[in-house]
Amino acid sequence: MNKQNANHLIEWFHNFGRDLPWRNNPTPYHVWLSEIMLQQTRVEAVKAYYTRFLDTLPDIADLAKCDEDVYLKLWQGLGYYSRVRNLHKGAVKVMDEYGGVIPDNQEDLLKIPGIGQYTSKAILSIAYQKPYVAVDGNLLRVFARLTCYDKDIKTEEAKNACNDFFYPFLGLRPGDFNQALMDLGELVCLPNGQPKCERCPFNNCCKAYKKDKMTSYPIITKKQKKKTIEKTVFVIHYQNQYLIDKRADTGLLASLYEFTNIDQKLDEDEAKAWLIQNGFAIQKIENLHECKHVFTHLIWQMHGYDVELKQLPNKNDLLWVSKEDLENKYSIPSAFSYFLKYLLF
Ligand code: SF4
Structure with a gap:
């Protein structure tokens, strides 16, 4: 050159x-x-x-x-x-x-x-x-x-x-x-x-x-395989109010908001048991599609449930928001976009 x-x-x-x-x-x-x-x-x-x-x-x-x-x-x-x-x-x-x-x-x-x-x-x-x-x-x-x-x-x-x-x-x-x-x-x-x-x-x-x-060219040596984490995501709602949680202020997706989830794949019976154990009175539970989100070094394989409650749980520290606020006010990371779209559209 x-x-x-x-x-x-x-x-x-x-x-x-x-x-x-x-x-x-x-x-x-x-x-x-x-x-x-x-x-x-x-x-x-x-x-x-x-x-x-x-x-x-x-x-x-x-x-x-x-x-x-x-x-x-x-x-x-x-x-x-x-x-x-x-x-x-x-x-x-x-x-x-x-x-x-x-x-x-x-x-x-x-x-x-x-x-x-x-x-x-x-x-x-x-x-x-x-x-x-x-x-x-x-x-x-x-x-x-x-x-x-x-x-x-x-x-x-x-x-x-x-x-x-x-x-x-x-x-x-x-x-x-x-x-x-x-x-x-x-x-x-x-x-x-x-x-x-x-x-x-x-x-x-x-x-x-x-x-x-x-x-x-260029020569690129193979990357290490990404780790996969199985998750269960709960879209929990009661009378047009939706439950979201704020993530920890350090680490992956710090301080953003998310739907309640755990790092484990639960079938429907296990999901019900987990909800009851955590104080949620289930009116109706519905299986959602599976989806995955790929991060740089990690894959989340997510299994979702739509959960309608009979009544609000007896806890003051939960964040219940409207669809409008979900759309305009709280930052939900793309990892949860399937569930967000499911709710909003
Ligand atoms: S390989 Fe790339 S730099 Fe070389 S001639 Fe082709 S387009 Fe140009």
Whole structure:
């Protein structure tokens, strides 16, 4: 690869790059928010969330003073809620320690919750046009094919090699270069199946293309199998009031709301016995479909019951809510979306 190839890439980007809402006005706040949303989430899914989030919280000061329930609600459906919690903590830190200005140096950016190597480099290059390579999965794939990189691409060593390979070509607008590579990875040098090499600005310098070995790269060693947890979920209701619980304030899906559930598969008789033991007087119980939710390292296999009660249990610490509040006020994570949709639609 040489400077001319890099120029071809930028030219290609100006002609064919994606028109994304966060690119219209790439302030540090916009870049930060979009990059955090894009972690683990597809671009198409992020667009509407991004616009809605900014409509409610247009700048960092608004985010810093926002209530937890409000920003969690704005995030509902995106998953990985620690991302928005860290965004909020980060906004508070920027307001308290940096006078509301997101730092333009990596040392300070890395002190902000939720900002790691990649996000700091994305902010610095895209919002401040500083010379950093924002190495993400797209850049790694393009790099691996361009060079026929023959080691596992998921290692620090590979990230460093990718960084060193692209760094000399960043040019005067490093943010454009990074985004051009991201778009090339998304639109042309595709992750699954055959890349569209005939449309690629790098096809005269790509080693994998020359050898017709494009799909042999990148090399990824097999992941460990995910652990499966069997769960029983109870959608408990009494006269249009629905029971939800708040999860613990640390760990998986911290502080979000959920339907009552236990880490065990119960058949109908066992489910009835569990409900009675826990003080619920059953009017009617109905089996719901099974569903599963896949986390990064974990799968929940869920068995649901719709439970209508004869009367409210004699407990004061339960949270009974209306359908309207379930929809608009409380953040129910996507893991329970099947049950939420079952109730609401
Ligand atoms: S020529 Fe093909 S394999 Fe090589 S970088 Fe371009 S799209 Fe990817």
